[in-house]
Amino acid sequence: MQTPTPPRGIQPLWTRAFHALDIALLLVMVSSGLQIYNANPVFGGREGMTLPAPLLLGGWLGGGRQWHFAGMGLFALNLGIWIALLLRQRHRRLAALDDVSSLRASQSQPRRRLASHRLVYTAMLIVLSLALLSGLAMYKPASFWWLSGCFGNWQTLRTVHFATVPAMAALTLSHGVLSWRIGGLRLLRSMVG
Amino acid sequence: MPPSPGPGRRQLLQAGLASAGQLLLGGCALNDLGPGVAGASRPLNERLEAWLQSRGPIPEFRRDQVEPQRLLVNNFQAVPQIDPASFRLSVEGLVHRPLSLSLADLAALPQREMVIRHVCVEGWAAIVAWGGVRLADVLALAGVSPLAGYLAFDSADGYFETWDRPTALHPQTLLVSRMNGAPLPAANGAPLRLATPLKLGYKQSKWVTGIRLLASLDPLRRGTWEDQGYEWFAGL
Known part of the structure; x- marks a missing residue:
């Protein structure tokens, strides 16, 4: 590859900043x-x-509402800028369909591990976006009536918003474990520190 | 050599982890900061809410979508005993003609029904058909001064609320006396309560007996629940 890539295990400053902020904001939001x-x-x-x-x-x-609605703006801003930067700068690192096929077919364990990890952290971005959208639909159901309508009835909307919590907990755990197995403590540290 | 994080960064990381741990092991120390973080975020949130609501009426539901079983009852005190015959709604303050309206006076005004989602601060919601008169029609009878930027609503049970003027004048803000096609039950605020698709349930006072038009708000008396920490604008 000709394009300059950062040394293995070292994440760009913005990834580390968004990671650290996101962990703090997620704890507040949850x-x-x-x-x-x-x-x-x-x-x-x-x-x-x-x-x-x-x-x-x-x-x-x-x-609880004071904290939740103070945190939501920062959470949305953090997530939005992060996803925009990822799509612009590092979209090759996001999961794609060939990750699913290599997970199914590849004989190489590191490759399968990498593919599953890409699927895990890409799913995290999708779940976080869903948390944001379902939250907005519940917070402003009159102004965003079309968004609330997408979720069907109110109980479904509440359930979806709540389900993002266990989903993120499971994905965060997998993300941590897979990062550990791929890059050890050095990678884990380079993600937030 | 693996580029290790510098001491400054490491300290930052440790401090972050420590506060995360504190959050998990009981946010009690942080609970007191709630009003502070709300004070920092609410002015912007409320301006956004008001702007979102200025863009036309809220779509209503169909009559067959009402969910009577989902509408829970939250009361501040016991349900007050009100004699419909002697009931009067007063409209005072910054108005040209202070009013004292009987239920018959209100029944003589144009009636309308709206099917909207009633959303409680607790998280539940129910689609309800509310019937009554537009608050804007009642206020027009009284002739509201341009200086009146706020309204206070007094209830028979001692509950009180304050609202912004634009929401009060919104065509979907009603003083209702009917619910789901039947007379309003006492537990839901009979003979007269507020209803709007634009605000959370605790803004929609039951057993309303008085409306006062105000030029400004007393920051210490913005509403029964608002004074405890709920949002004042509470737009949906």
Whole structure:
């Protein structure tokens, strides 16, 4: 390859910055979101099971909303700029269809690992975008009636928004494990530090 | 040599991880910062909300889409006892003609029905058909001063709310006396409550007895729940 690439294991500054910011913002969004969840659990309504306090941020519904809607703008900005930069500068690193085929067919384990990792982190971007869109549809269902309409009914919308939390938790774990197996602590460190 | 992160960056990373850990192990220390982060983000959020809502009416649902079973009841106090015969709605403050309207006076005004989504701050929502008079029609009867930028709504149970003028004058903001084709039940605010597709449920006072037109808001009395920390504009 003729194009200059950064040394292996070293991510550009913007990737590291977006990673670090995203981890902090996601913690705020998830913990304050679960606080809001507790006011009327998505599953079961008023009789539904609530989540334990150590996972929550805000102290009460109003406090959870204060954090959630203060964080959302930064979260959206961070995600939007990140995806735009990725598509512009590093779109070759995003997953494509041939990753699925190499996952199916390739005999080389490193190659399969890389393919599955690309699928995992690309899926993270899609899930985060879905969290943002479903959140917007719930936050402003009158102004964005067309967006809310895309999700069918309100319960589906709430379920989709909530489901992005376990989905991101699982994907983040896989992302961490796969990064570790591909590049060890050096790669993990170079992602955020 | 692997380029290791410099000490500054490492310290930053450690501080970040420490605060993340604190977040996970009980955001209690951060809970007190809620009003602060809200103060920093709400002015911009509210301006965006008001701008979004200035772009025409909100599409309504079909009558067969109403979800009576999904509409939960949240009350501030017990349901107040109101005699419909002696009930009066007062309209005062910055108006040319202060009013005291009976239910018959309100029934004589043009009635309309809207099928909208009622969204609660708690996260649930229900599609409801609300029937009543436009708040704008009542305000036109009173003749609102151009100085009146805000409205305060007093309720029989002591609940109170304040609104911005544009939402109050919006054609889809109603003073309702009917719900899903039947007279409004007492638990849902009979004889008179607010309804709009533009704001969260806690803005839509039940058992409304008085409307006051104001030039400015008292920052310490912006609404029963707003004074506890809920959003004031609360646009949907």
